[in-house]
Amino acid sequence: MKTLMALLLCTVLLSACSGSAKQTGKGSTQSPAANATGNAARHSGPRLALLIGNSNYGNQGMFRSLGHNPRNDVEHMQKALAAYGFQSTVLKDANLGQMDRQIANFIKNIPRGGTVLFYYSGHGVHYRGNSENYLIPVGRTIHTEGSIKSAAVSAHAIKRDLEASNAGVRIMLLDACREYVGNSKGVGERGMRDMQPEGSIIGFASTLGTAAYVDHNLSTSVYTGKVLQAMSDYAALPFEQLLKYAGAAVVTDAKAHGSAQMPRVETGTLSGDFCLGQCLDWSQTQRIRQENNRLKQQLGAKQARLQEQAQAQGLREENSRLQQQLLAARQTAEAMEKRAQVVTTTPVARQFAQNAPTTPPVLPTSTGSASSFFQDTLRNGTKGPQMASIPAGSFRMGDIQGGGGSDEQPVHQVSVAAFAMSRHEITLGEFQSFVQATGYQGVKPSNEWGCKAFMQPHFSQTANHPVVCITWLDAVAYTEWLSRETGNGYHLPTEAQWEYAARVGSESKYWWGNAIGNNKANCRGCGSRWDGKQTAPVGSFSANAFGLFDTVGNAWEWSCSAYENKYKGQEKTCLPDKKDNKNRVLRGGSWFSIPFGVRSASRSSWRPSGRHDDVGFRVARIY
Structure with missing residues (x-):
């Protein structure tokens, strides 16, 4: 049975453009359809990201350890971002000095016109003294509100530095969980306040004063998991729309678990849409749907006519097709025999050579037979992995269906x-x-x-x-x-x-x-x-x-x-x-x-x- 803990979870995603990653991984780019101009031309610079995940708080005053979620969050985020060309630097369980140094180095090396993304998963708090949001490092004990400024990192300060940089696109994602412990309930304020973006997009996992939930049976934090899925499913959408879909998914799950978590999205003045993948021209979607329906109707009518013609031609057409297949099979068998004698020693090749004069050279349509499988013997007499013989052939490689990366x-x-x-x-x-x-x-x-x-x-x-x-x-x-x-x-x-x-x-x-x-x-x-x-x-x-x-x-x-x-x-x-x-x-x-x-x-x-x-x-x- 899943164990749910109500935490005060807040996530800020600040984006005027998208950040880059040190690690290149594989993910997905949704729908290559439409509007190749604009997004690709405006945001063609390098993509960099700084990802920080703090979990190991121990018993630090008001903050409890967060288990595996934040550490997993940064790893999953790194892999997802790599699918869209980001180079990510990852920092886990960082103290105040480590966070300060890495953030300063990240800001310093932002390329002109590039896309930058700052991501944080861990504890965070709204400090009422200066009405700013703070990110909590590990290794510090905070019992009073007055100690927040000296013991934590200002998220507002990071935002200001990003917006003052030469980046073309700026994203800031803070998955900041906090809960009150013991006598620390007077420290700060739950949730995070708005950050008044300027040329940026900001996504909050929860509104100020409300709590979010976390499920430690999940691999990631709840909000981060929904953002990751939205990144995969809606890469062709403007980023603020992607965040709205993620937020809607969080609300559905939160209600099911008795939580009032309510993500929100704030946007400043933007120069244009930013999409992780290639932006889809949504003004054309209705026309595309209509055209697709028309083509489906035409295809259905054509298939019906072809079926009637095929039935009328009967055995004559079938006989001609089989004769062509038989000729192709014989030619293929002869070429294969000349090409590599060593291949004919394998079980699959022997079977192919025997069947070639009467059987078309098609790939198998049923599970390989036992004669196609073998195991080599190790020196101690035991068997190695069971192997399947794979015949030579040609194929089309890549995104044949369309809509892939x-x-x-x-x-x-x-x-x-x-x-x-x-x-x-x-x-x-x-x-x-x-x-x-x-x-x-x-x-x-x-x-x-x-x-x-x-x-x-x-x-x-x-x-x-x-x-x-x-x-x-x-x-x-x-x-x-x-x-x-x-x-x-x-x-x-x-x-x-x-x-x-x-x-x-x-x-x-x-x-x-x-x-x-x-x-x-x-x-x-x-x-x-x-x-x-x-x-x-x-x-x-x-x-x-x-x-x-x-x-x-x-x-x-x-x-x-x-x-x-x-x-x-x-x-x-x-x-x-x-x-x-x-x-x-x-x-x-x-x-x-x-x-x-x-x-x-x-x-x-x-x-x-x-x-x-x-x-x-x-x-x-x-x-």
Whole structure:
């Protein structure tokens, strides 16, 4: 049963434009439709963000510790912002000196015309002495209202500095939770007062004098979670409209939990709309809907006519089509046989060669047969991961359906040689075998999100769950060990190999179609019992036609490819240099992703030394 604590939670989002991030990750850009001018031209500068999350207050007078929420908030925000080109600096459990220094450095380095975002999650208070809002650092004890100014950071001062900078867009997001403790109820005033924006947008999670609630069973704070979802769902909307949708979602949840939380949005004079993605021209939406309806009617009529014609042509047309397929199959089989004799030694290739004279060369439409699966033997006699043989082929890679992220472009044709891929994400049990055999202790991460330690997320797992809280470097170490143990060439899949295997011949959003359906995968909105909570045991859902499980959701999967914000060829190669700190691509989405983020085309990325409670991997093998 969820434990709800009523906290005085307030969030200020101050935005005249959008901030940037040091960490590049993958998220989503909503709807590339319409109005390419304006937003892109006005806000084309760098995007920078400073993200501060304070949780560990201990027993500091009026302030209690806030659990994992603020620390998770900054990590989730960093990853979401990275999808829109932000470079983020993250600071967790900062004292007054650390906050002052980092904020001053952030203000000092704001680029002319860029987009800047300041985000804070932790305790905050409205100080009645000067009618300003203050952010509370860790390591200070505050018992009286008079000590607030000297012990905390003025949010108003940060706002003034941002608005005095050369930034083209300014955002300030304060997810500031506070509660009265003991005899400290005379300190400050609950909530945060208005901040009178000038050329900015300010979003408050709760009005002055009202309290918000927090659920420690959630991965993030309530308001931040709704803002993150709105960032994913409404990236094509003006930012103030995005915040209104987030606020409406908070109100709905708050009422259900008996809370009077009421977010609000303030705007100053703005030079134009700012959208995280490409702004949609809303004046055209009605015309687009009408045109779409007209085209659907025309398509329906045309399909009916074609069906009548096809029935009239009967067996003659069917016979011609089959003859063409038979000829193409024979030509393909001959070319494949000449191209690589080594391929014909695999179970899938032998089956293909035998069937080629009579069977069209189409991708499988049912789960791979047992003859397509194998396991290499380790030196101690145990078996390695179960592998699926993936035949060579070509496919269209990228945002085929439209409406995806800008980094899913351009859609392009890619040819993939035959290879093998593990049927499941590597499990905790499989990875523990490697750790026990080698004494491997994992690299020291540069960033951790939702992980208690190496291989230890904040939720419980069994040996049959996908291993998470491992870095790219940890995953590579496992593939190197597996190669030594078996004498075969194991590696992380390239991004192109991963999407080819996940699509299994489809061009829809998911390998089974364009609708996420119910209980077909583990994601936030997939209809499974693990949604938004944790990983599911591997193989809990149906496999695709290659026999691969969990290519949709459950855990993001490391690839060996370097991340590019547009496809330029890196998706087909590995970046094996372990000293190269370029972001590596993540694929597949996770238990925390919304359905948009678990599409076959969805991409993310993370630094090779970063750990995450929703990031794991599967392996590939050279034939």
